[in-house]
Amino acid sequence: MKTIIEFRDITKVYKMGEHEVRALNGVSFSILEGDMVAIMGSSGSGKSTAMNIMGCLDRPTSGGYFLDGKDVSRLSDAELARIRNKRIGFVFQSFNLLPRTSALENVELPMVYSGHIPNRRQRATSALTKVGLGERVSHKPNELSGGQQQRVAIARALVNEPSIILADEPTGNLDSRSSEEIMGIFQELNDGGITLVIVTHEEDIAQHCKRIVRFRDGLIMADEKVQNRVLASARVASAKPQPVPASAASN
Numbered sequence: 001m002k003t004i005i006e007f008r009d010i011t012k013v014y015k016m017g018e019h020e021v022r023a024l025n026g027v028s029f030s031i032l033e034g035d036m037v038a039i040m041g042s043s044g045s046g047k048s049t050a051m052n053i054m055g056c057l058d059r060p061t062s063g064g065y066f067l068d069g070k071d072v073s074r075l076s077d078a079e080l081a082r083i084r085n086k087r088i089g090f091v092f093q094s095f096n097l098l099p100r101t102s103a104l105e106n107v108e109l110p111m112v113y114s115g116h117i118p119n120r121r122q123r124a125t126s127a128l129t130k131v132g133l134g135e136r137v138s139h140k141p142n143e144l145s146g147g148q149q150q151r152v153a154i155a156r157a158l159v160n161e162p163s164i165i166l167a168d169e170p171t172g173n174l175d176s177r178s179s180e181e182i183m184g185i186f187q188e189l190n191d192g193g194i195t196l197v198i199v200t201h202e203e204d205i206a207q208h209c210k211r212i213v214r215f216r217d218g219l220i221m222a223d224e225k226v227q228n229r230v231l232a233s234a235r236v237a238s239a240k241p242q243p244v245p246a247s248a249a250s251n
Helices: 047-054 077-087 103-114 120-130 146-158 176-191 246-250
Strands: 003-016 019-032 036-040 062-067 088-092 164-168 195-199 211-216 219-225
Touching (some): 019 195, 036 047, 103 146, 146 176
Parallel strands (some): 036 211
16 A cells, blocks of 8 residues: 655744744654554644644644655645645534534535535535435534534535545544444445544544554654454444434534
8 A cells, every 4th residue: 555644754833922832843654545543642742733734734844744645745825725625534523514504515515615516416415325314414513413413524524535534533522322433434434445544532532543643742652553443333334313312403
């Protein structure tokens, strides 16, 4: 398998008034196409900074970030935006759904930003079906449980057919059952060839991945293969929409 993500001696320095904060301090590592990697570390360890650079949301102060063999660390904002839109899907802890917009319309948004894409509605419907929400396309976020809202967010990340999905604490707002379902969806997508990078502080979530990279003080302290990987019991192929609790629908 080829290397799809590579950090070469990356540093990131933020200026806070007269002081400098070194968020990353010479980090080098690579991720192979089709891998599923958990990034772990305490607050201030550098893991979120690394994720932002991977997602072309930020640039390193020095060093090189190579995406599919191309150094993208010095590209223009417009070029980085194109890469984000075509190559990378994002999933966040807080879902980031438009509250007055249906699941289908939320999933269509990336295609709206991409310009004219044929069969936009069909593609959005297909993405929702992949995450087990084919029967809830017209529901708004307040009519869905937290786990279902995160499924909508995953469908939105999928709709432009990215080769990489970056997920920042995707189970942080979910109960254990919903977290298991979400990790099942991620594992199914990974089985289909999508490269996944998941930032998490939960060890049990990281154990669903193939590999764990541990950050501390802007450095990688460990890079380990998961020996006894947990396979989620709720895989997307068998996922079915669950009834929305009354409390969730009223929130």
